[in-house]
Amino acid sequence: MTTGTTTTPTTTTPTDTPLTDTDEADLLLRVLSALLREDVVGLRSRSTPVERPDGRWLRLAAGSDDALLLPVAEDGFQCETAARRPLLLRESDGAELATVDEILAALRALADPVDRDGFDAFAEECRQTLATMRLHTEVRDEVMARLTARYGADPAHWTGLAGGLAHDTLAAHHDHPVYPTARGRSGLGExxxxxxxxxxxxxxxxxxxxxxxxxxxxxxxxxxxxxxxxxxxxxxxxxxxxxxxxxxxxxxxxxxxxxxxxxxxxxxxxxxxxxxxxxxxxxxxxxxxxxxxxxxxxxxxxxxxxxxxxxxxxxxxxxxxxVNGALGQRLLEAVTAREPRFQGRILHADESTYAHASHELLATLCRRYPAGLDDAVVIPLAALLSEAPGGRLVVDHLADRFYGGDPLTLLDACLTLLFDWQTTLFGYGIGLESHQQNISLVLDQDRGATRLRLLFKDNDGPRINAARLRDTLGTDAFDPGAFADPRILVDGDEPVADLFTTITVHLCAGAYAFGLARHGRAPLERLLGLVRDRLAEAVERLGGAPGGPGATLRARVLDAPRLPVKAMVTAGSLLSKERSGAADINKHYTHGPNYLLWAGGSR
Structure with a gap:
C-alpha cells in the first residue's frame, strides 16, 4: 500500500514550475488524482512510496527495467493523497509526461489488454474536456459581462427561478468535486x-x-x-x-x-x-x-x-x-406529511407529468417548480464555490447578504437542515441521489430574518431498504414494489448508507469543508468539525437501538475507519460493465479515508 499512518490533511498542493498550458496542468492534476483514488492500474495498491527532498513520490513498476514516478501530496478528501506537480515521470530517463496523451498512454500500457480500449476512450474524453476548458477560459469575461448586464453585478440578488439559471451558468464553469472531466460532453464541438x-x-x-x-x-x-x-x-x-x-x-x-x-x-x-x-x-x-x-x-x-x-x-x-421519478416524488410527499417540521422548509419540484414513445430519445419530463420563489435566491449547491462576476466566490456574496458576511454560518444552516432531512429519510429506509446539482438553496427574508430552505429535484434513482420502508411507512401509504427499476430496492441498510455517504456526506458536505478551507475561509479541522457535529446531531435524533438506522449511520459513517467513494472513471469510461461489475455506474464504489474521524479527534 502507498500510505502509512493517517495524518491530518493539508489544504494546499505543492507546486513546481507550472506548465505553459494552465488548463491542461489543472486537468491532469484532477485526472491523476482520480486515477490514484480509484487505484487504476494499481497506482495505490501496487506502488512503493519513495521519500524525496520535495516530498513523497509513488513508484509504480512499468516493466523489467523501468518505472513510473508520481509525486503526491496529502489530501484526505476521499483519498489519502492527491497528485501534484511535476506530474508523472518516467524513471529510466527522468522524462516528464505532461500531456493527456502521454500520461494515459503510459498508464494504458500497464492495463490489461482487454481494458485498453477504455483508456483510449478516456483519453478522447480528456481531450474534449481540455478543449472545453480552453473555450471557457477564452469566453469567461464575455459570459460574466452578459450575466451582469442581464441580472446585475451581485449574484446574491439574482432572484427567482430565472436568476437561478444564471447561477447554473456559474456552476457550469466550476469543476465537479470528484469526476475530473465533468466539463466535457462527448461529441460536441465549439x-x-x-x-x-x-x-x-x-x-x-x-x-x-x-x-x-x-x-x-x-x-x-x-x-x-x-x-x-x-x-x-x-x-x-x-x-x-x-x-x-x-x-x-x-x-x-x-x-x-x-x-x-x-x-x-x-x-x-x-x-x-x-x-x-x-x-x-x-x-x-x-x-x-x-x-x-x-x-x-x-x-x-x-x-x-x-x-x-x-x-x-x-x-x-x-x-x-x-415512472420512477414520479413515484419518488410521491414517496417523499408521504414522508413529509408524517414529518411536519419539514413542511415549508423542504421543497420539491413536481415531476409527475411526462410523456414518452417507448424510446430513450423520444421522451420528456415536465418539471414544475413551486410557486412563490420570485423574491428568493434559488441557487444550486453546485454554484456555491463558483467564481462570480468580479472574481469573488458566490458563497461570499450570499454570506454578505444573508449571514453577516460569514460563509461558515451559511454552511452551518445548510448542513443542519440537509442532514436532518436526509437522516430522517434514512430512518424510513430511503437514500436519495440528491447531489450538488439536484439540491438548490432557497434564501430570502421572512419577517426580517434570513430563511433558508432546500429545493429537491430528480428523484428517479434512490436506494430503498424495502423492509424498513414497509415497517415505517406501510404499504397503504406507499408500495416500494411499484418502482420499475429493480436496482432501487435493496436488502438491508448498507447500500442505502453507501449512497448517503457518497452523495450527501461527500458531495454535499465534505466537498464544501475542503473547498472553503482551500479558499482560506477557515481551518480545515474547524470545517470538518462542523460537518461531523451537525451529522452527529442528526444521527442522534434517530436513536441508538441496535440494528436501527441511527446505529447503522454511526457505525458506517461517523465511526467507520474508511468510507465508500465513487469510482466514476472506472465504471463510466475505463472498464466495461462486465469488467467493473457495476450494476449502476453511478453507484460503483472504491474506498477512502474517513475525514470525519479527524474532526472527531481520531488520527
Whole structure:
C-alpha cells in the first residue's frame, strides 16, 4: 500500500514550475488524482512510496527495467493523497509526461489488454474536456459581462427561478468535486457548446415532433400537459390535430439521432417533425433540461445523444426513469406529511407529468417548480464555490447578504437542515441521489430574518431498504414494489448508507469543508468539525437501538475507519460493465479515508 499512518490533511498542493498550458496542468492534476483514488492500474495498491527532498513520490513498476514516478501530496478528501506537480515521470530517463496523451498512454500500457480500449476512450474524453476548458477560459469575461448586464453585478440578488439559471451558468464553469472531466460532453464541438450549453447562457427555440396519439404514453394520474404545450396546428400541422400529440425535441437531437430513434420505435411513417421551432428556452446546469424563458418555473427534460461524467453515462431518458421519478416524488410527499417540521422548509419540484414513445430519445419530463420563489435566491449547491462576476466566490456574496458576511454560518444552516432531512429519510429506509446539482438553496427574508430552505429535484434513482420502508411507512401509504427499476430496492441498510455517504456526506458536505478551507475561509479541522457535529446531531435524533438506522449511520459513517467513494472513471469510461461489475455506474464504489474521524479527534 502507498500510505502509512493517517495524518491530518493539508489544504494546499505543492507546486513546481507550472506548465505553459494552465488548463491542461489543472486537468491532469484532477485526472491523476482520480486515477490514484480509484487505484487504476494499481497506482495505490501496487506502488512503493519513495521519500524525496520535495516530498513523497509513488513508484509504480512499468516493466523489467523501468518505472513510473508520481509525486503526491496529502489530501484526505476521499483519498489519502492527491497528485501534484511535476506530474508523472518516467524513471529510466527522468522524462516528464505532461500531456493527456502521454500520461494515459503510459498508464494504458500497464492495463490489461482487454481494458485498453477504455483508456483510449478516456483519453478522447480528456481531450474534449481540455478543449472545453480552453473555450471557457477564452469566453469567461464575455459570459460574466452578459450575466451582469442581464441580472446585475451581485449574484446574491439574482432572484427567482430565472436568476437561478444564471447561477447554473456559474456552476457550469466550476469543476465537479470528484469526476475530473465533468466539463466535457462527448461529441460536441465549439459551435454546439456555444449554442446549447449552460456555461454560455444561450437562448434557443425548441423543435417539436408530432406523434400518433396511440404511440405516446402519458403520466398516470397527471392533470395533463402544461398549458404552454402546442397543438400540431400551432406548429403549422393543422391536419394532425385530431390524430397526433406533440413532443418537444432538443435541437441537438434533430437529425440522425432522431431519425434512428423513430426507425427503432417503428414510427418513421407516423411522425412529423414541425419545420417551425416553438417556445424559447435556456439550458439548466444539466444541459438536457431546459427552462422556458416565458415560464422559468417550467423545466423540460429532453434526451440528448451525448454523455457526461463518463462515456457510458448517456444523457438519454429511459422511459422507466420517468415512472420512477414520479413515484419518488410521491414517496417523499408521504414522508413529509408524517414529518411536519419539514413542511415549508423542504421543497420539491413536481415531476409527475411526462410523456414518452417507448424510446430513450423520444421522451420528456415536465418539471414544475413551486410557486412563490420570485423574491428568493434559488441557487444550486453546485454554484456555491463558483467564481462570480468580479472574481469573488458566490458563497461570499450570499454570506454578505444573508449571514453577516460569514460563509461558515451559511454552511452551518445548510448542513443542519440537509442532514436532518436526509437522516430522517434514512430512518424510513430511503437514500436519495440528491447531489450538488439536484439540491438548490432557497434564501430570502421572512419577517426580517434570513430563511433558508432546500429545493429537491430528480428523484428517479434512490436506494430503498424495502423492509424498513414497509415497517415505517406501510404499504397503504406507499408500495416500494411499484418502482420499475429493480436496482432501487435493496436488502438491508448498507447500500442505502453507501449512497448517503457518497452523495450527501461527500458531495454535499465534505466537498464544501475542503473547498472553503482551500479558499482560506477557515481551518480545515474547524470545517470538518462542523460537518461531523451537525451529522452527529442528526444521527442522534434517530436513536441508538441496535440494528436501527441511527446505529447503522454511526457505525458506517461517523465511526467507520474508511468510507465508500465513487469510482466514476472506472465504471463510466475505463472498464466495461462486465469488467467493473457495476450494476449502476453511478453507484460503483472504491474506498477512502474517513475525514470525519479527524474532526472527531481520531488520527
Amino acid at each position: 459551435d454546439q457548446l456555444r449554442a446549447w450549453a449552460p456555461e454560455f447562457h444561450p437562448r434557443f427555440a425548441l423543435r417539436w415532433l408530432a406523434l400518433p396519439r396511440h404511440a405516446l404514453t402519458l403520466a398516470e394520474g397527471a392533470t395533463g400537459l402544461p398549458g404552454h404545450w402546442p397543438t400540431p396546428a400551432d406548429l403549422g400541422l393543422p391536419a394532425l390535430d385530431r390524430t397526433h400529440l406533440t413532443l418537444p425535441v432538443h435541437p441537438l437531437t434533430v437529425g440522425a439521432p432522431l431519425r434512428e430513434a423513430l426507425r427503432e420505435a417503428g414510427l418513421e411513417d407516423g411522425a412529423h417533425l414541425a419545420e417551425q421551432p416553438y417556445l424559447e428556452a435556456i439550458p439548466t446546469l444539466s444541459m438536457r433540461t431546459v427552462a422556458l424563458t416565458a415560464d422559468p418555473a417550467l423545466h423540460l427534460k429532453l434526451p440528448l445523444a451525448t454523455a457526461t461524467l463518463g462515456l457510458r453515462n448517456r444523457r438519454t431518458i429511459k422511459p422507466h426513469t420517468l
